[in-house]
Amino acid sequence: MSGFFAPRLDRIKHSPSNAAGQMVRELRAQGRDVIGLTIGEPDFPTPDNVKRAAAEAMARDETRYTTVDGTEELKEAVRRKFKRENNLDFAPGEVTVACGAKQIIYNAMMATLSEGDEVLIPVPAWVSYLDMTLVADGIPKPLECNEASGFKLTADRLDAAITPRTKWLMLNSPSNPTGAVYSRAELAALSEVLLRHRHVWVLSDDIYEHLLFDGREYATIAEVEPALRERTLTVNGVSKVYAMTGWRIGYAGAPAALIRNMAKLQSQSTSNPCSISQAAALEALTGPQDLVSERALELQRRRDVIVPMLNAARGLTCSTPGGAFYAFFNCAGVLGKTAPNGREVATERDFALYLIENGVAGIEGAAYGVSPYIRFSFAIDIATLTEAGARVQQACAALS
Numbered sequence: 001m002s003g004f005f006a007p008r009l010d011r012i013k014h015s016p017s018n019a020a021g022q023m024v025r026e027l028r029a030q031g032r033d034v035i036g037l038t039i040g041e042p043d044f045p046t047p048d049n050v051k052r053a054a055a056e057a058m059a060r061d062e063t064r065y066t067t068v069d070g071t072e073e074l075k076e077a078v079r080r081k082f083k084r085e086n087n088l089d090f091a092p093g094e095v096t097v098a099c100g101a102k103q104i105i106y107n108a109m110m111a112t113l114s115e116g117d118e119v120l121i122p123v124p125a126w127v128s129y130l131d132m133t134l135v136a137d138g139i140p141k142p143l144e145c146n147e148a149s150g151f152k153l154t155a156d157r158l159d160a161a162i163t164p165r166t167k168w169l170m171l172n173s174p175s176n177p178t179g180a181v182y183s184r185a186e187l188a189a190l191s192e193v194l195l196r197h198r199h200v201w202v203l204s205d206d207i208y209e210h211l212l213f214d215g216r217e218y219a220t221i222a223e224v225e226p227a228l229r230e231r232t233l234t235v236n237g238v239s240k241v242y243a244m245t246g247w248r249i250g251y252a253g254a255p256a257a258l259i260r261n262m263a264k265l266q267s268q269s270t271s272n273p274c275s276i277s278q279a280a281a282l283e284a285l286t287g288p289q290d291l292v293s294e295r296a297l298e299l300q301r302r303r304d305v306i307v308p309m310l311n312a313a314r315g316l317t318c319s320t321p322g323g324a325f326y327a328f329f330n331c332a333g334v335l336g337k338t339a340p341n342g343r344e345v346a347t348e349r350d351f352a353l354y355l356i357e358n359g360v361a362g363i364e365g366a367a368y369g370v371s372p373y374i375r376f377s378f379a380i381d382i383a384t385l386t387e388a389g390a391r392v393q394q395a396c397a398a399l400s
C-alpha cells in the first residue's frame with residue numbers, strides 16, 4: 001500500500017490522550033486495577049435541562065440539515081454569550097458553529113495556512129495545535145514557557161519569535177495541560193507586541209473559560225485589546241464547561257471573511273454539526289448557568305486534594321493550576337532512581353510506565369512539548385483521586 005496514503009499523514013500522530021485512554025481500557029480488560037487520569041473531559045453528566053432540550057428537538061423532528069455553520073438561533077445565542085460574558089460584539093456574519101472547538105481550529109488552519117506559514121505555539125500546549133498546523137502545511141514554532149514563568153508566554157519571548165512568515169499565535173487560557181491562566185495585565189503585555197506586528201493573527205482558545213479557581217476573573221485577548229479584534233479568532237465550546245464532550249459543538253467569533261471561509265471549508269467536510277446537539281447547545285448557552293460555578297468549585301476541591309498529595313510524593317513537584325482540570329507535575333526528582341524490580345527509572349516515559357504498574361495512568365509531558373512532566377486529569381471523584389494520590393506516593397517512596 002506504500003504510496004497510497006498521503007504524505008501529510010506522516011507528519012501527524014494520533015491524539016496521545018486518546019491513545020492513553022485506550023491503553024487504560026486494555027489494561028482493565030486484562031483485569032488490571034488502573035486508575036485512569038488520562039481523559040480530557042469532566043466526569044459530570046450533561047445537565048438535565050440540556051438533555052431535555054435535545055429530546056424535545058427530536059420530538060419536534062428537528063432532524064434535518066441546518067445551515068452549514070449553525071442554526072440562526074444558536075448563532076444568535078453565541079453572539080449573546082460573547083456580549084454577556086466577554087464584552088465582545090459580533091455581527092451575525094461574525095460567528096460560526098462547528099463539530100467541536102477542534103473542528104473550528106482545524107477549519108481555521110486549513111482556511112489560512114500556506115506552505116511555510118508559521119504558527120507560534122507556547123508550550124506546554126494541547127498537542128492538536130501542532131498537528132493541525134502540520135496537516136495544513138504550516139510550520140509549528142513551539143515557544144517553550146518554563147515553570148518559573150508559570151508556563152506562560154512573555155512579551156519579550158513573543159516579540160523575539162515573530163518573523164515575516166508568522167501567521168498565528170495560539171493562546172489557551174486556562175491551559176491544557178498546565179491550568180495556567182493569563183491575567184488581564186499579561187494579555188495586555190502580549191497585545192502590545194501584537195499591535196506592532198500587524199500581520200499576526202491570534203487564536204484564543206477559551207474552551208476552559210468557566211473552569212476557574214480561587215475567584216479568578218476571566219479575560220480574553222480581543223476584549224483586553226479591542227484593536228486586536230480584527231485579527232483574532234475567539235474559540236469556545238460547550239464540551240468542557242457543560243460536560244458535553246460527546247455532543248460535539250464548538251463555536252467562534254472572528255471577522256466575517258475568516259468566518260465565511262471556515263464555513264466554506266465545513267460545507268465540503270461535515271456540513272452542519274448534528275441538529276440535535278445544536279438544540280442542546282442552545283439550551284446550554286441560554287438556560288440556567290448556576291451549575292457552571294458549582295462544578296468549577298467542585299473541580300477546585302479536587303485540585304486541592306491531588307496537588308498537595310503530588311507535592312508530598314518524594315521527587316515530585318506540582319505547581320497549582322488556576323483553572324481547567326489538570327495537574328501537570330514535574331518528575332525530574334525521580335529520574336535516575338531504581339524501582340523495586342531493579343529497573344531504572346531513567347526517563348519520563350519510564351516513570352509514566354512505572355506509575356501504570358502501580359495502578360495510576362497519566363500522560364507524559366512530551367505529548368505537550370516539555371519533559372520531564374506527567375499530566376493527570378483530576379476530573380474524577382475525590383475518593384478515587386485520593387486513592388490515586390496514595391498510590392503515587394507509595395510508588396515514589398519505593399524508588400531508591
Ligand SMILES: Cc1ncc(COP(=O)(O)O)c(C=O)c1O
Pocket residue numbers: 040099100101102103126172175176205207236237238239245248249250
Ligand atoms: C485546549 C483544548 N482546546 C480544544 C479542545 C477541543 O474541544 P472540543 O470538544 O470542543 O472539540 C480541547 C479538548 O481536549 C482542549 O483541551
